[in-house]
Amino acid sequence: DTGVSQDPRHKITKRGQNVTFRCDPISEHNRLYWYRQTLGQGPEFLTYFQNEAQLEKSRLLSDRFSAERPKGSFSTLEIQRTEQGDSAMYLCASSPRGDRNQPQHFGDGTRLSIL
Amino acid sequence: GQQLNQSPQSMFIQEGEDVSMNCTSSSIFNTWLWYKQEPGEGPVLLIALYKAGELTSNGRLTAQFGITRKDSFLNISASIPSDVGIYFCAGLGGSQGNLIFGKGTKLSVKP
Numbered sequence: 771d772t773g774v775s776q777d778p779r780h781k782i783t784k785r786g787q788n789v790t791f792r793c794d795p796i797s798e799h800n801r802l803y804w805y806r807q808t809l810g811q812g813p814e815f816l817t818y819f820q821n822e823a824q825l826e827k828s829r830l831l832s833d834r835f836s837a838e839r840p841k842g843s844f845s846t847l848e849i850q851r852t853e854q855g856d857s858a859m860y861l862c863a864s865s866p867r868g869d870r871n872q873p874q875h876f877g878d879g880t881r882l883s884i885l
Numbered sequence: 886g887q888q889l890n891q892s893p894q895s896m897f898i899q900e901g902e903d904v905s906m907n908c909t910s911s912s913i914f915n916t917w918l919w920y921k922q923e924p925g926e927g928p929v930l931l932i933a934l935y936k937a938g939e940l941t942s943n944g945r946l947t948a949q950f951g952i953t954r955k956d957s958f959l960n961i962s963a964s965i966p967s968d969v970g971i972y973f974c975a976g977l978g979g980s981q982g983n984l985i986f987g988k989g990t991k992l993s994v995k996p
Contacts, residue, residue: 812973812986826981871916876927
């Protein structure tokens with residue numbers, strides 16, 4: 771059983787550039803979550819998919835952030851026109867079918883650094 | 886909004902000692918989870934608690950879901966150097982099943 775996979779693990783980019791991160795959830799998991807974690811803090815919820823449907827996106831930090839899960843399998847998180855404040859660890863988590871209290875399993879994240 | 890308060894923020898202990906950390910909330914949660922995170926990695930699930938009053942063990946780890954559903958504690962017995970990391974509590978209670986995390990307890994173990 772492979773866990774949640776995220777790519778790339780690290781991304782360094784200049785301010786103003788667009789970045790895209792990919793998440794491959796555990797194969798039988800239909801729920802997928804994106805979180806952001808800054809230094810000294812716990813992960814902060816951003817958005818959620820059930821299969822291909824994005825059911826919650828009001829927590830995305832600004833309209834520069836968007837996420838997709840076109841076929842209900844992998845997901846991408848895009849940040850446009852990056853700013854220095856976007857520097858953080860971006861974590862993806864997935865959970866299986868069943869009631870929404872199923873525990874979430876996390877990937878190792880993508881660490882974004884904005885120069 | 887919902888917030889979780891974790892304490893202590895950090896702990897420095899000697900190998901072999903027992904550890905206790907806790908988490909309190911202003912809101913009720915239906916599920917409490919405890920995760921451990923090591924540098925450069927994502928949080929790893931340690932224990933999940935589903936019922937008020939539930940006491941669950943995973944090896945040297947024991948966690949309890951408070952009766953009021955507003956708190957939980959995690960105990961680690963006979964600590965070892967590989968227990969080093971940041972321990973997060975998380976409440977599962979967002980409208981979409983999202984997790985709400987505390988700020989973590991950083992554990993350091995001296996051999």
